[in-house]
Amino acid sequence: MLKRTLVTLCLLPSVTAVAAEATQNDASSDDQCIITPPVSPLAKPTNLDKVTNQIVHIKSNQSEGTLGDKATFDGDVTFQQNGRQIKADQAIVDQQRQSFEANGRLVFQDGVVTVTADSLNAQMSSKVATLDSAQYWLNGQQLHGSAEKLEITKDNKVILKNSNFTTCPIGDESWALHARRIQLDPDDEWGEIWDAKLEIGSVPVFYVPYMTIPISDKRKTGFLFPKFSSSTKNGIEFATPFYWNISPEYDLTFTPDYMTSRGIYTKTEFRYLAGERQAGQVNLEYLGKDDMLSNHADRWLVNFNHQGAIDKNWRVMANYVDISDNNYFTDLDSDVSRATENQLSRIGDISYLTDNWDFSARVQDIKVLGEVTSPYQVMPQLSFAYRAPSIWQKLDFNLYSELTNFEHRGNGFNTATRLHVEPSLSLPIQGPAGSITSEVKLFQTNYSQRNLAVEQLDEDVNRTIPEVRVHGKINFERFTEYFDENYRQTLEPQFQYLYVGHRDQSNIGIYDTAELQQDYIGLFRDRRYSGLDRIADANQLTVGLTSRLFDEHNVEQFRFSLGQIAYFENSKVNMYADELSEDSSTSVLAAEMDLHLYDDWFFSTAIQYDTRHHDNKKSEATLDYRPGPNKLVQLSYRYVPDLLNSNTNDQVDIKQAGIRTAWPLTDNLYFVGNFYYDLNEDRSVENYTGLQYESCCWAVRFAYHYRIKTNYEDNYNPVLDNRELFETSFTLNFVIKGLGGTGPLGVADMMDDGVFSYRKPLYLRN
Structure with missing residues (x-):
């Protein structure tokens, strides 16, 4: 009979195990040896999980052993414990030498790596295992390679000597990294490489004495891939980003960018997390003494961006950007903005949101590149909105109000404080065949204007304008056939009658107002201008028609919309006093079409x-x-x-x-x-x-x-x-x-x- 044998596996914590009895030289297949540590009757329940993780299972076709000496396992040997597995043709456990050996078609697997090797030798006392002539694969990744020796340490690190690795498929030598020593740390999720030589197509490209690589998505400090380009505006350009993983909540990327035509251009990006729901970044860019400028001026950029939620109701947002000159984005490849954008926005906003009412406070400054005259600054704006659906019967009540102070950086510009209150009552009636919404609104605005530079402007202006709006839509449907295909066709006529009272507004300055575009959707707005400095009078009827085709799967294949405004009276309000009034009975005819041809x-x-x-x-x-x-x-x-x-x-x-x-x-x-x-x-x-x-x-x-x-x-x-x-x-x-x-x-x-x-x-x- 097989004597009791003491067995310990080097790759795992040392455990005392008792071999189950088995017949010596038993040639029957699937003989199983389950090695379990003895448990004292006085053991505390809190140690049960640890003991369970130390259970070792060994399967083999044949096994024999001597108490206190050796145990040998032959034929399809499988050695398992706590997520690790070794397969081999033969395995020997030496109690006296505290060693474990395996060879013959050897495969080692754990949660990090899979290794095939000629042989495995493990020391139980030091808990270190060595595999010769190893081929390895990082589990769940494309990275694989070979090594003369692969060592697994007691703290679960993998050390490869005279090794190489690649992410290319086996047999593809597009690139490979050869190194004297590679150390992979699954806990840190990074690898360290010494004396590395990169080969592309078996041709050495460069040598690195030391480098680190990721073996997961975890971030780590180090150089990122360089960028190379050439252009007429910058010459030959070479950038080498450096990434600094400061902490889980902070990181920084510093990019020195050398341009032969301009000089050294440095870009710094700092990112941060403020709790679980807020984040932001800071960008600093600098180019000293630009050689492409006639005066060799310094060029720079500063950017700050932050947004997120303080709690369930409070939201914050801030954005600030400034540059040294108007052509900064045109000439330089900034990380902040594209060269086609011509506005710099500086905004700070804090809001409180609920189901029925909102409050916000905002400051805003916009710089338009290439424009001599800057827009007005909002310093600050306080806004309040209240919603009361079905306040009486089916009548909805809405209230929007704002208090805005307009300032200007330049001299000779008037400034103003504007108080605007906009209550409205609406009655929406909806059904499967269509809808109609009637709305009554009142615009009440007070301006207090200062530093008046234009004669027709008044210091104090009170403006009250009523609005009546009725918008209706009908849905018609029919089933039809086109090109031997069945379709559901809709016909959706809609109309809007809009009346806005007239009030002379030439005594009010232009602070945040611009004309809106009249596309098909714009025909059904109740405003001609954005902002509140101009509220155009209106007595008009908008008619529009949309038709759609849906296939048998209810997927839209065609959409066509056509609409126009008929003016019963021409508007008397323009942006500026010297602007000629448009005398027309109709607006532009706006049409849109989207078609799945074939x-x-x-x-x-x-x-x-x-x-x-x-x-x-x-x-x-x-x-x-x-x-x-x-x-x-x-x-x-x-x-x-x-x-x-x-x-x-x-x-x-x-x-x-x-x-x-x-x-x-x-x-x-x-x-x-x-x-x-x-x-x-x-x-x-x-x-x-x-x-x-x-x-x-x-x-x-x-x-x-x-x-x-x-x-x-x-x-x-x-x-x-x-x-x-x-x-x-x-x-x-x-x-x-x-x-x-x-x-x-x-x-x-x-x-x-x-x-x-x-x-x-x-x-x-x-």
Whole structure:
């Protein structure tokens, strides 16, 4: 009979175990040896979990042993304890030497790594195991490699000597990292590498004496992948970001960016979490003595952003950005804003929200790049809104009010404090066949204006304006057939009657008001202007019609909308006193259409047409072919007349046509191209060509970009005397996955890179 044998596994805490009895030299299959530590009758219940985790299970086809000496297990040996497993042809437990050996088709597995090796030798006293000629895989990841020796320490670290690893498939040598020593710490979730040599296609690329790599998504301090590009505005550019993982709540990325044409451009981004529901970031950017400027001026950016919830009701938001000169975003690739944006917003807001009422306090300052005159500052604005649905019968009551103080940075500008109260009563009646909503509203506004620089403005203005609005909609449906397909067609006529009383408002300054666009949805607004400085009088009727087609799966395949306003009286209120009043009986005729043409073809268009002067006020159209993910061909056209050029104060027409495409050339190679042409100026305004190759273990992207630049007047920081109108750039990104990089974001971000970012039309079947 098999004697009682003391067995301890080196990879686990030392335990005293008793072998179950088995027949010596028993050749029957699936013989099982269950090794369990003895439990004292006086053991405390709190130790039961620990004891359970120490249970060792050994299975083999055959086993034999001698008390106090050796136990041998042969044939399909499986050794299991607490989530770890060793499989081998043979295993020997030596009680006297406190060792464990396994060999023959050996496989070791735990929660971190899977290893195949020629042999395993473990010392029970030191709890260290060594595997020779090991092949290893990190569980749940693509990273794998080989090592002359693989050592597992008592604190569960993995040490590899004369090792290599890659994230490429087995047999693919696209890249590999060879190292004298690699140490993987599953608790810290990072690896340390000494004397590393990176080979791409078996060609050595660079040597690193020491580096760290992630073995999970956990963040750690270190260098990120560099970026290389070339352009006419910056020359050859090389950036090496450094990431500092300060704590779980704070991190910082510092990027020194060397540009041969300008100098060293440093970018710092600090991010933080304030509790579970608030977050923010701070950006600092600096370029000292820009060599591309005629006066070698310093250029800088400061940005602060914060938002979140204090508790269930309180919300906070703050955003501040400032730059050294108007052309900062045009010339430099900032991390904060794109060069096409021409406004800097500085806002601080705190709000208290409930089901029936809200309160907020806000300060706001907007800087418009290239404009000599700045907008007014809101310092501050207090607003209160109250909602009482079904306050009486089915009547709804709403109240909006605000107290706003307008200031200005410049001299010679009037300032004002405005108190506005806007109560309303509405009666919504809805049914399956349609709806009608009647509303009565009162605008009560008081202005206290100071530092008056315009003669017609008054110091104190009280303005009371009534409004009556009736909006109705009817839904008709029928089943029909087109092109041998069954459809459900809707006909949705709607109307709106709007009456707004007239009040002369030429004695009020313009603080936050601008004219709104008259697209189809805009026809049914009750305002001509944003803000409250001008409330246009109205006596008008808007009629509109929408028709839709739904297929048998109730998916919308077609939508067409057409509408126009009929004026019973022309409005007498304009933005400025010297502005001529528009004398017209109708508004523009606004139409919109979205159509699923066939299979993967989609068409979308919108137009605003002046029926009185037979003039096109605005139009745009797109034709999309999208047969699958990352497959796109889009043709587009847009026309906008009489736009004001902020630099010259001249009116210009925009008439542009373009083509945008994204297409996989192979399973791994993608192409993205854009071409936009100005039909008025007879020149291209943007060309973009991008090629991206991406495999499971590495990715590379090459992009060429030729685009028009937005150059602003800049009196405070003079720039080049002869500033280029167009910019040409080349960009090369190369990423090795598994060394801290994730590769380019994909085709979508290439489609968004440019002056004309991709605008996905309304795909009706989605």
